[in-house]
Amino acid sequence: MLDNLKPGDAIRCTVSQEPRAAAKTKTIARLMRRDADITAGLKRAQELRRKRMKVYIRGGRDWYSREKAAKITIVR
Numbered sequence: 001m002l003d004n005l006k007p008g009d010a011i012r013c014t015v016s017q018e019p020r021a022a023a024k025t026k027t028i029a030r031l032m033r034r035d036a037d038i039t040a041g042l043k044r045a046q047e048l049r050r051k052r053m054k055v056y057i058r059g060g061r062d063w064y065s066r067e068k069a070a071k072i073t074i075v076r
Contacts, residue, residue: 013031015028015075018075018076019075025075028075029073029074029075032073032075033072033073038072038073041070041072042069042070042072045069045070045072046069049066049067049069052067053065053066053067
């Protein structure tokens with residue numbers, strides 16, 4: 001099976017057990033963010049955050065108050 005894979009091929013994986021280590025959870029969340037639906041949601045949230053960004057003057061310069069990025073992927 002692995003011999004037939006080429007770089008760039010799409011594969012489907014099933015996680016049968018919740019990972020205990022934080023690093024493994026982060027890796028699965030990062031891979032989940034590559035999904036098309038999740039990527040579209042993150043992009044839309046980024047545009048909305050950019051529109052709601054507050055600009056204020058501090059020391060004669062513009063400063064920006066930015067919202068934190070949304071956590072759309074949740075590994076359970």
